[in-house]
Amino acid sequence: MSDLLERLRGRGWRMTSQRRVVAEVLEGDHVHLTADEVHARAAQRLPEISRATVYNTLGELVSLGEVIEVVTDGRARRYDPNAHHPHQHLVCSACGTMRDVSPTGSPLADLPAEERFGFTVSGADVTYRGLCPACIRRPGA
Amino acid sequence: MSDLLERLRGRGWRMTSQRRVVAEVLEGDHVHLTADEVHARAAQRLPEISRATVYNTLGELVSLGEVIEVVTDGRARRYDPNAHHPHQHLVCSACGTMRDVSPTGSPLADLPAEERFGFTVSGADVTYRGLCPACIRRPGA
DNA sequence: TTATTGACTTGGACTCTGTCCATCGTAGGA
DNA sequence: TCCTACGATGGACAGAGTCCAAGTCAATAA
Numbered sequence: 001m002s003d004l005l006e007r008l009r010g011r012g013w014r015m016t017s018q019r020r021v022v023a024e025v026l027e028g029d030h031v032h033l034t035a036d037e038v039h040a041r042a043a044q045r046l047p048e049i050s051r052a053t054v055y056n057t058l059g060e061l062v063s064l065g066e067v068i069e070v071v072t073d074g075r076a077r078r079y080d081p082n083a084h085h086p087h088q089h090l091v092c093s094a095c096g097t098m099r100d101v102s103p104t105g106s107p108l109a110d111l112p113a114e115e116r117f118g119f120t121v122s123g124a125d126v127t128y129r130g131l132c133p134a135c136i137r138r139p140g141a
Numbered sequence: 142m143s144d145l146l147e148r149l150r151g152r153g154w155r156m157t158s159q160r161r162v163v164a165e166v167l168e169g170d171h172v173h174l175t176a177d178e179v180h181a182r183a184a185q186r187l188p189e190i191s192r193a194t195v196y197n198t199l200g201e202l203v204s205l206g207e208v209i210e211v212v213t214d215g216r217a218r219r220y221d222p223n224a225h226h227p228h229q230h231l232v233c234s235a236c237g238t239m240r241d242v243s244p245t246g247s248p249l250a251d252l253p254a255e256e257r258f259g260f261t262v263s264g265a266d267v268t269y270r271g272l273c274p275a276c277i278r279r280p281g282a
Numbered sequence: 283t284t285a286t287t288g289a290c291t292t293g294g295a296c297t298c299t300g301t302c303c304a305t306c307g308t309a310g311g312a
Numbered sequence: 313t314c315c316t317a318c319g320a321t322g323g324a325c326a327g328a329g330t331c332c333a334a335g336t337c338a339a340t341a342a
Contacts, residue, residue, distance in 0.1 A: 050292050077215040099258050103251035107267055110244035117240050121271035126248050130262035191321050
């Protein structure tokens with residue numbers, strides 16, 4: 001069993017085949033799947049799994065801090081299992097490809113007190129935008 | 142007529158009452174309305190304006206670079222008329238209130254070449270997250 | 283091993299956001 | 313004032329996500 005499943009069970013998560021498959025689909029680096037993509041991959045191993053269960057499970061993993069919800073366009077949210085190493089995202093404006101990146105420095109340090117308007121600022125999400133190598137080569141991309 | 146309407150007309154934008162009302166609704170600082178909010182406000186002045194027209198007009202304003210589309214959650218996109226001064230956003234995690242902020246430094250400078258994976262990086266959006274003064278005071282927020 | 287039970291899953295209905303399209307209306311030039 | 317191409321309309325449609333009542337099953341206890 002993976003570390004993730006181990007941790008979840010340790011936290012009292014009731015282990016079902018559906019939850020196991022969803023957690024397994026999310027393993028790896030630079031994984032940023034939409035809920036529908038997770039559902040499609042999970043359904044390869046467990047054909048009868050429902051969309052509602054995938055949504056429920058993803059929501060729980062996010063609440064537990066095991067998965068990060070990423071929003072880069074107005075489309076579907078993406079789910080990033082790399083929750084235990086702080087990072088930001090680099091997105092291709094043409095094809096949507098996404099990589100985890102680790103900038104030097106902290107964006108929080110760049111927001112002076114007079115720009116905080118009395119907010120208690122706890123974090124910052126950075127999305128770097130550009131063209132990936134494949135789309136740079138592709139003419140007209 | 143406002144500067145915005147002046148500029149649009151100068152660019153050959155055909156001026157209709159609908160477009161005028163949408164552009165007027167978007168005036169001001171720290172304005173981040175959803176399409177539905179824009180529609181509701183526009184409809185106060187022009188009750189028969191349709192949703193499709195609001196979406197069309199917002200899309201054109203974005204294409205023309207007069208308005209910026211902002212995505213902070215998986216919900217509705219927001220429209221920010223502050224397109225001529227580079228800025229980032231500060232969002233309250235509890236109530237969604239949003240302010241424009243101007244961090245010192247450039248996030249791009251924090252992304253070293255070895256973290257760019259061959260991408261041509263052209264920009265970075267930063268979303269600072271925290272609690273606004275009202276939600277800090279409100280217990281349980 | 284079996285019984286029990288409350289948590290989990292299911293699928294379908296529903297909401298919200300946004301897009302598309304055929305038709306109608308009108309801004310602005312001739 | 314008339315024309316006409318561009319814009320507005322509203323209703324159908326699509327994608328993403330939520331909700332709920334009913335059925336199922338993992339984990340515990342006996």
